[in-house]
Amino acid sequence: xxxxxxxxxxxxxxxxxxxxxxxxxxxxxxxxxxxxxxxxxxxxxxxxxxxxxxxxxxxxxxxxxxxxxxxxxxxxxxxxxxxxxxxxxxxxxxxxxxxxxxxxxxxxxxxxxxxxxxxxxxxxxxxxxxxxxxxxxxxxxxxxxxxxxxxxxxxxxxxxxxxxxxxxxxxxxxxxxxxxxxxxxxxxxxxxxxxxxxxxxxxxxxxxxxxxxxxxxxxxxxxxxxxxxxxxxxxxxxxxxxxxxxxxxxxxxxxxxxxxxxxxxxxxxxxxxxxxxxxxxxxxxxxxxxxxxxxxxxxxxxxxxxxxxxxxxxxxxxxxxxxxxxxxxxxxxxxxxxxxxxxxxxxxxxxxxxxxxxxxxxxxxxxxxxxxxxxxxxxxxxxxxxxxxxxxxxxxxxxxxxxxxxxxxxxxxxxxxxxxxxxxxx
Numbered sequence: 001x002x003x004x005x006x007x008x009x010x011x012x013x014x015x016x017x018x019x020x021x022x023x024x025x026x027x028x029x030x031x032x033x034x035x036x037x038x039x040x041x042x043x044x045x046x047x048x049x050x051x052x053x054x055x056x057x058x059x060x061x062x063x064x065x066x067x068x069x070x071x072x073x074x075x076x077x078x079x080x081x082x083x084x085x086x087x088x089x090x091x092x093x094x095x096x097x098x099x100x101x102x103x104x105x106x107x108x109x110x111x112x113x114x115x116x117x118x119x120x121x122x123x124x125x126x127x128x129x130x131x132x133x134x135x136x137x138x139x140x141x142x143x144x145x146x147x148x149x150x151x152x153x154x155x156x157x158x159x160x161x162x163x164x165x166x167x168x169x170x171x172x173x174x175x176x177x178x179x180x181x182x183x184x185x186x187x188x189x190x191x192x193x194x195x196x197x198x199x200x201x202x203x204x205x206x207x208x209x210x211x212x213x214x215x216x217x218x219x220x221x222x223x224x225x226x227x228x229x230x231x232x233x234x235x236x237x238x239x240x241x242x243x244x245x246x247x248x249x250x251x252x253x254x255x256x257x258x259x260x261x262x263x264x265x266x267x268x269x270x271x272x273x274x275x276x277x278x279x280x281x282x283x284x285x286x287x288x289x290x291x292x293x294x295x296x297x298x299x300x301x302x303x304x305x306x307x308x309x310x311x312x313x314x315x316x317x318x319x320x321x322x323x324x325x326x327x328x329x330x331x332x333x334x335x336x337x338x339x340x341x342x343x344x345x346x347x348x349x350x351x352x353x354x355x356x357x358x359x360x361x362x363x364x365x366x367x368x369x370x371x372x373x374x375x376x377x378x379x380x381x382x383x384x385x386x387x388x389x390x391x392x393x394x395x396x397x398x399x400x401x402x403x404x405x406x407x408x409x410x411x412x413x414x415x416x417x418x419x420x421x422x423x424x425x426x
Contacts, residue, residue, distance in 0.1 A: 006030070007245050008037075008072045010064050011146070011238025013230050014079035014122065016115040023230030025238040026064050026072070027206050034242050036208035037067050039235055041227035057125035073141050075131050076241025078233055080110040081123050081145045082257040083133060087112050092253030094367050094417040096150060096261070099252065101420060102299070104161040105149045107259070109418075135258035138247045148236040150261045155239070156201050157264065164194045164232070166225045188218055191225075198232060205265070206239050301335065301344035304364060308349045310387055310406035315347060321381055322366070350408045360392075363400060363413035371414035375401040378412070 006029050013023035021042035027034050040046035047063040057075075064072045080086055080093075093107040100106070110116075123133055126143045134142040152162050163169065163178040169191040170184065171177025179187045192215050202209040213235070216228050243249035243262035251258035306314050315334050318324040324336040324345070333348045345364060368374045372391060379389040382403055389403040397419055400411040 006068075006070070007074075007242075008064070008068050008070070009074045009076055009238045009241035009245065010060065010072045011234045011236070011241055012060075012075065012077045012079075013148075013233035013237060014077050014115070014118075016079065016118065018118070021227075021230060023227075023232075023234035024060065025231065025234035026067060027235075027238045027242060028068050029242070029245075030207075032207070034206045034239070036206050036212050036235065036238075039212050039231045041230045057122065058129055061129055074139070074241045074245055075126055075143045076146045076237045076244065076260075077122070077143065078146050078148055078237045079115055079122065080119055080257070081133055081143065082119070083135070084256050085112075086110045086116065086119060086257075089417055090253070090257045092145070092257045092259045094420070095252040096147060096259050097417070097420050098367060100150050100153065103153055103159065105153065106420075107147065133257075134244075134251075135253055135255060136251050139244065144241060144244050144251075144260045145258065146237040146240045147259050147261070148233050148240075150259075151236055151240045152198065152201075154262045154264045155205070155236075156197070162194060162198065164191065164198060164229070166191070166222065166229050170222065170225075185218070192216070192218070195228070195232065198236075201265075202235055202239060206235065206242070209235055299343060301346050302364070303333070303346035303348055304362075304410045305350035305352065305408035306347045307353045307406050307408055308351060310403070311347065311349045313382070313385060313387055314403070314406055317378060317381060318345070321378060352408050353405055359407070359409050360394075360400065360402075360411055362410040364410055365413040365415065367417045367420055368414045369417065371397070371416060372399045375399050375412065375414050379403075382406075 008026065008028045011025040011027065015022045021044075023039070023041050024043060024046040025039040026037040028037050038046070043060060047059050061072060061075075080090070082090060088111070089107075089109050093109065097106040110119075123143065127133070131141065131143040134144050149161055152158065152164075153160075156162065169178050169187050171180065171187065177187065179190055182190070196215060199210055199213050199215075213228065213231060216224055220228075240249060240260060240262050244260050249260045249262045251260050253259060311334075315326075315336070318336055319326065322338060324338045327335040327337050327344060329335070331349075333346055335344055335346050337344045366374075372393070375391045379391050379401055382389040387403050387406055389401060391399055391401050393399045394413075398413065398415040400413045402411045
């Protein structure tokens with residue numbers, strides 16, 4: 001591979017406040033794949049300066065260019081970024097939570113204060129340096145947002161979110177920690193096992209990770225453990241950025257922001273995570289490791305019945321008003337998919353019309369910032385075409401649309417995204 005074609009990524013585990021350090025990693029493409037050039041637990045350590053967090057982006061880029069002899073191609077950052085001010089949850093946050101909530105991954109909810117000014121200043125600095133925020137396509141240069149939790153799921157094939165955060169293992173609040181019924185010494189031993197597995201998985205994608213990240217000792221200080229975690233997240237961000245450059249990552253978001261997640265990596269790891277005897281250890285099942293192989297039966301779609309007389313109209317509404325695409329159609333059924341979703345919807349023709357009121361407990365559910373208004377638009381659309389429809393509510397945050405003559409055993413629900421922001425905290 002010629003020097004002109006070598007691609008490089010600067011990965012940053014950016015802190016959301018000025019009080020905490022931000023890990024930095026630099027990877028470079030070679031004839032035999034990606035290699036880790038360097039990794040540091042803070043901006044200052046990466047540029048070789050004083051221990052402060054106000055290091056300018058241009059200084060990071062300059063330090064990286066000195067190490068590889070050319071400007072970096074991509075900056076991959078673990079921090080909310082957007083082309084417009086971030087005031088609350090974004091479409092990208094909701095998509096990631098929707099796609100990965102079944103695997104215990106949800107995004108944090110950004111607010112104007114966190115990361116707010118830090119995020120905006122970082123994006124502007126990158127833009128001034130020639131790295132604009134990229135939210136679609138297959139960019140060859142720019143700035144992208146990464147989220148390590150889903151990236152690690154796709155890297156390792158873990159069934160649920162990996163328990164690799166220091167403060168959750170140490171557990172100042174034991175009931176909220178990983179492995180809550182184990183003593184601290186055993187929780188820390190488990191954490192090191194998890195870290196070892198992540199390092200092994202990363203080494204398969206980026207040469208040099210294992211030698212650059214020797215595991216801390218069991219008696220390492222909290223600061224040393226946090227420094228290791230920050231470097232680990234920075235390398236994950238850099239690897240995910242490499243996937244973006246190679247076209248093996250997907251952008252989840254809209255024209256304002258996107259979280260890039262690598263496509264699944266095939267091939268297993270040589271061992272499994274520690275098995276917990278406590279059902280709540282990972283939010284999972286007793287005796288189950290979150291690093292276990294994916295189940296042989298995977299959730300694919302749900303099927304609901306629609307009265308034959310209105311079958312085509314309901315399908316048309318989903319496709320024209322909610323962006324569904326047709327996957328397959330037979331005389332009796334149609335299979336639909338909404339872009340960005342990982343579960344498909346099958347509608348089946350039925351000779352039956354309205355069922356009992358208990359059908360209100362069977363829903364095809366959507367997330368919306370304006371759930372009632374969006375459902376009322378759908379109701380108006382159906383009514384204008386001769387199908388009576390109305391909107392009701394379960395709560396001030398959850399609403400449903402029913403068209404009794406058409407929807408046999410379900411209603412269409414819309415709810416605020418916060419209801420799907422499951423309490424998975426770091």
